[in-house]
Amino acid sequence: MNVFYNEKGIGDVLMVTVQDISRDAQVVEKNGDVVVILNKSNQEIAGINVFHASSYGAISGVGAIELNEGIKALLKEACDKNGVALEMEWEQRPSFVVGYVEEKEKHPNADKLSVCHVNIGTETLQIVCGAPNVAEGQKVVVALVGAVMPSGLVIKEATLRGVASSGMICSAKELGLENAPAEKGILVLSDDEVVGTPFLR
Numbered sequence: 551m552n553v554f555y556n557e558k559g560i561g562d563v564l565m566v567t568v569q570d571i572s573r574d575a576q577v578v579e580k581n582g583d584v585v586v587i588l589n590k591s592n593q594e595i596a597g598i599n600v601f602h603a604s605s606y607g608a609i610s611g612v613g614a615i616e617l618n619e620g621i622k623a624l625l626k627e628a629c630d631k632n633g634v635a636l637e638m639e640w641e642q643r644p645s646f647v648v649g650y651v652e653e654k655e656k657h658p659n660a661d662k663l664s665v666c667h668v669n670i671g672t673e674t675l676q677i678v679c680g681a682p683n684v685a686e687g688q689k690v691v692v693a694l695v696g697a698v699m700p701s702g703l704v705i706k707e708a709t710l711r712g713v714a715s716s717g718m719i720c721s722a723k724e725l726g727l728e729n730a731p732a733e734k735g736i737l738v739l740s741d742d743e744v745v746g747t748p749f750l751r
Contacts (some may be wrong), residue, residue: 552698553617556726564603569697582632598649602627604680613726614646644748645697651688655704659711671746678715683735691749700726
């Protein structure tokens with residue numbers, strides 16, 4: 551489950567993604583400020599968008615935010631006031647975690663791409679990265695497969711120029727962080743960040 555909020559970039563909309571499904575597989579139900587996205591095949595909730603979200607409760611953070619008790623209460627308040635019956639499992643697997651770049655190799659088929667092996671605590675992922683500043687020994691933000699970026703992009707398993715890639719090493723701009731630099735490049739974290747922990751800002 552992914553929870554996102556970026557008032558400056560998107561507006562006062564809280565977005566919750568439970569399942570990554572195609573548009574053809576969706577059924578959308580709108581009730582006032584609450585839009586519920588259902589999986590057409592089994593009627594399970596695939597996502598919820600709450601418009602005018604800050605009117606239903608306090609929201610702190612930009613981009614990926616924690617599904618804490620305050621956000622759960624906000625969702626319940628919004629659903630109750632808009633006549634939506636909400637039945638969901640609230641387990642949240644982090645979509646953005648701190649990773650450590652153990653190895654970086656030149657991509658065999660693309661001059662501007664690198665093949666990185668990134669330790670995320672529970673496993674090491676192979677991620678193809680085009681950022682010019684990526685390097686071994688860095689702590690970085692990794693968007694895991696299934697993560698939904700503030701732009702709406704869903705991170706999927708991919709093959710880039712013949713090399714498999716699982717996840718994405720993120721820039722500050724891609725994460726929707728305030729004061730993100732205009733120049734291209736990943737966000738490099740401080741050494742005191744703990745590998746494998748959720749990245750929430």
